[in-house]
Amino acid sequence: MLLLFKFKSYLNILLMVELSxxxxxxxxxxxIxxxxxxxxxxxxxxxxx
Structure with a gap:
């Protein structure tokens, strides 16, 4: 369960980075x-x- 949560937060961070x-x-x-x-x-x- 904790692993899934970590994975989800990791995906969220990746998404934020992509958007920015x-x-x-x-x-x-x-x-330019x-x-x-x-x-x-x-x-x-x-x-x-």
């Missing part, structure tokens, strides 16, 4: 995309002036 990884990856991708956009705008501004 997915969320982190999404956020990282968004921030945003940074690239800003960088492109900056270079465009520099070229036009």
């Amino acid at each position: 990884n997915i969320l982190f990856n999404k956020a990282a991708r968004k921030s 995309y945003y940074a690239r956009e800003v960088f492109l705008k900056m270079t465009l501004v520099r070229k036009t002036h």
